Amino acid sequence: MKPTLALRLLACVGYLVLLSPAALVLLISFSAGDFLTFPPPGFSTRWYVALAGNSVLMSALGTSAILAAVVAVVALLVGGPAAYAIARLEFPGRGVLAALLTAPLLLPTLVLGLALLLVLQPLGLAATWPGLVLGHCLVAIPFAVRIMTTAFAGVPKELEAAAWTLGATPFQAALRITLPNAAPGAIAAGVLTFLVSFDETVISLFLVGPRLTTLPVEMFRYAEHTTDPLIAALAMTLIAFAALMVLLVERLMGFSNAMGRE
């Protein structure tokens, strides 16, 4: 069915509403002025130059990128086997496990962050790498489990059965047959958990310290005190980065495919 003119118009308006904040930030990021104002008094790239020279934000960016990569790997390593168990194995308490693994998604991150601080502070883990990884994994793992459960469930069981009859042990069959066929899901889960960690603000607010801080937290603090377009330049950089990752996945395998949609 061809979309009618009205439907197209509606779609255009929808996109306009969705994209206009980003467009606004894009324009402001190239502002020549000293303040976050619209319309900008003129255009320049001075705020991008200033951003590259801001050591606090740049070091926070490095921390966030490394943290997100570590979280993505941990989430895949923990979430992958858990997802396989939920999708494929019959055992008592399977439903409970599935519910427990997705529970953190239902809690407000504010509650999670506070709880983590209360637990990690006495252990001396607040404002440390392990503490941050743990906190982020708590929200990243449910995403990984969800996506990978769908991915594993989408691989026909007969494939594994065929591998068994050919002499593969259940472990070999899972690793050599099911996992490669669930790879698009694993990559999607990796990208998504990376972005979840990279964007995570609320939990980080509780867990960062003066020597270890993440980019969203620093952005938040910066925007509290300063009102220059530097923050817009940073936002655009992050958007470009996220878009680049999506593009990369799209190039590798088709993004919609990776997200488990046909």
Added chain:
Amino acid sequence: MSRSSPHLRLEQLVRHYAGAAAPAVDRISLDLPRGALLALLGPSGCGKTTTLRMIAGLEKPESGRILVGGRDVTALPPHKRHMGVVFQSYALFPHMTSVGNVAFGLEMQGVARAERGPRALAALELVGLSGFAQRKPRQLSGGQQQRVALARALAIEPDLLLLDEPLSALDAKLREGVRDEIRALQQRLGTTAVFVTHDQTEALAMADLVAVMNAGKVEQLAAPEEIFERPATRFVATFVGRAARIQGRLEAGGVLRTEGGAALRTHSSLAAGPVEAFLRPHRVRLLAPGEAAPTGMANVLDATLARRVYTGEIVALEANTPAGVITAELHAGTDGLWRELQPGSPMRLAFRDTDLLVFPAP
């Protein structure tokens, strides 16, 4: 193991599914000699696929034993059974090429790396697919995928080849060719095989032995001719081949008397009482006017033609008789008598006493 002992033996296999009142497989026992091909034939839900999956180790029987070459494999997981399985969906590994699929099995069997390639290619050549070794499954037609699945199962030189409705996903046109190829290959390699089908023609054409199954039980285990000509039960008579049903009472001397007043001779040794007899259409002869019944054709019925269905090679005459509606199938080319007949025409039909398959009325 003695030479005469069966290669595959099922002993009293039982399997229930949770929530089902009747067992899916109910005390199935059978023996299969080495090198033979057994067809498990039955309607859907009769337990044939469950039986096959239990032999493969993909499902566990609640009780009973499975022996292969005299060895009890009941407790073994599938990867230790060394059986080649061709799944209904073929279950080819989508991320591997044809040759990769076949080589995977060889690798799992511990075949040395250098040997795998040549052996996998040889297996593909066996099924006529040597030119498609580097194709992924999605680049192959249904028939080609089926052959890769067969090559993969055969390459490991299995103790037993198991096929689950191997032809059901193929076009009707392809089916006959593939059917004959599988049979030829199985005979050439001498592989003992079990295959599941709901298609009686497939079972009769391919198998050395046919087990007709119904409601979790084997109704009859016999050679194809035996199944068709001498069905052991009413179910087998109706499920395999077509037949007209004649209801009546069996009297002394094996005479079947119908409500319409016909008295038919049978070979039945059943006790007197209500019975049901089945008569295959190809057994019924059409007599010319005034023609005496040929020797041995003890039964002659006066009939009226109700319907004539011409399908080229065969013409089916549906006739009303004192024994009910009886269908006669004639070779349209060789037997010209039918051309004179129109609906309503009187006619005479003849058949042997042994052609009536008599069972107690249900």
